[in-house]
Amino acid sequence: MIALIGLVIGVVAGLILEPSVPVVLQPYLPIAVVAALDALFGALRALLDGLFDERVFLVSFLSNIIVAALIVFIGDQLGVGSQLSTAVVVVLGIRIFSNVASIRRQLFRA
Amino acid sequence: MTETPTPSPAPVRRRQSGWRRLGRAFLPRASRAQAIVAVLCALLGFAVVTQVRSTRQNDLSSLRQDDLVRLLDGVTRQADLLELEATKLRSQQTELESGTDKNKVAQQNAEARASTQGILAGRLPAEGPGIELTVYSPSGTIKASTLFNILEELRNAGAEAIQLGDRRITASSYIVDTAGGVIVDGTVLTAPYTYLAIGDTQKISLALEIPGGALAAVHALGGSTSLTPGTKVTIDATRAPSAPQYATPQPVNKP
Numbered sequence: 283m284i285a286l287i288g289l290v291i292g293v294v295a296g297l298i299l300e301p302s303v304p305v306v307l308q309p310y311l312p313i314a315v316v317a318a319l320d321a322l323f324g325a326l327r328a329l330l331d332g333l334f335d336e337r338v339f340l341v342s343f344l345s346n347i348i349v350a351a352l353i354v355f356i357g358d359q360l361g362v363g364s365q366l367s368t369a370v371v372v373v374l375g376i377r378i379f380s381n382v383a384s385i386r387r388q389l390f391r392a
Numbered sequence: 393m394t395e396t397p398t399p400s401p402a403p404v405r406r407r408q409s410g411w412r413r414l415g416r417a418f419l420p421r422a423s424r425a426q427a428i429v430a431v432l433c434a435l436l437g438f439a440v441v442t443q444v445r446s447t448r449q450n451d452l453s454s455l456r457q458d459d460l461v462r463l464l465d466g467v468t469r470q471a472d473l474l475e476l477e478a479t480k481l482r483s484q485q486t487e488l489e490s491g492t493d494k495n496k497v498a499q500q501n502a503e504a505r506a507s508t509q510g511i512l513a514g515r516l517p518a519e520g521p522g523i524e525l526t527v528y529s530p531s532g533t534i535k536a537s538t539l540f541n542i543l544e545e546l547r548n549a550g551a552e553a554i555q556l557g558d559r560r561i562t563a564s565s566y567i568v569d570t571a572g573g574v575i576v577d578g579t580v581l582t583a584p585y586t587y588l589a590i591g592d593t594q595k596i597s598l599a600l601e602i603p604g605g606a607l608a609a610v611h612a613l614g615g616s617t618s619l620t621p622g623t624k625v626t627i628d629a630t631r632a633p634s635a636p637q638y639a640t641p642q643p644v645n646k647p
Contacts, residue, residue, distance in 0.1 A: 292437025
């Protein structure tokens with residue numbers, strides 16, 4: 283419940299403040315968002331499995347973001363930034379799908 | 393979050409426990425776990441909104457350098473192609489314009505030729521410097537042959553358009569004697585006979601008045617004449633030329 287309230291607060295803050303993304307962060311923010319989504323779904327799945335731990339969630343959330351951004355940063359330095367960011371999005375997308383499938387199985391047995 | 397699932401208990405109980413766990417998690421409790429999750433969720437929401445906004449605002453500034461370079465390349469290539477096409481179309485336009493110019497010149501030439509030949513053939517009215525000659529025949533002694541002599545004299549003197557009475561004189565005109573006067577091209581004319589001729593005024597006057605010439609013949613027959621040169625003689629009688637029945641143009645062999 284508090285998590286949902288936090289999400290709503292974040293969205294409202296974003297709408298009100300209308301922040302502009304710094305140029306340096308522009309390539310990394312979309313990747314970071316996808317990585318955070320992956321962490322969120324992973325946390326939900328762990329919650330349903332009865333394995334949720336806020337410390338693991340915090341670490342995985344932050345590390346997901348940092349690693350994803352780092353991979354894209356290294357890719358940019360190597361000149362394969364767009365390809366690597368595509369790769370990161372694909373992998374995270376697959377993980378999100380498998381997490382959602384697991385959640386679905388837990389909740390609906392289907 | 394790749395923890396392996398715990399070995400599954402009985403299915404029905406698991407399903408119950410799944411929903412129950414979810415429900416319990418949603419209960420508002422002031423725990424450290426809830427606070428951390430809320431903060432992270434707020435962060436995520438904020439980031440999502442920010443990213444969506446920036447994507448909507450300007451789709452170019454969020455692209456990376458490679459993509460921009462590729463985009464620029466594509467645009468440049470397309471611009472080159474369009475420029476090439478524009479050049480081609482422009483040259484085509486020039487060609488078409490010069491073509492219409494040529495057509496216009498040809499049409500003007502044709503019109504000029506048509507008017508020249510129309511005057512010569514008697515199809516068009518004409519005006520210009522010329523003479524007006526009236527032949528009086530008080531005793532009816534002036535016959536067609538005399539009138540024809542005057543006509544020949546006018547032609548020899550270079551008259552370009554000739555009118556006798558109200559008839560335009562052309563190459564096929566004829567003059568025939570009758571009781572009341574003469575017939576010119578099917579119309580009866582009576583004295584006095586009036587000639588209108590366009591041409592070199594001086595030359596025509598000289599040719600007519602030459603001793604022993606056409607006018608002298610009229611005087612010898614008892615008639616009288618009045619010759620008036622003018623700077624503007626108007627010949628408004630016309631004659632529609634009939635299409636040739638037997639003669640067709642011979643093909644011109646161009647060198």
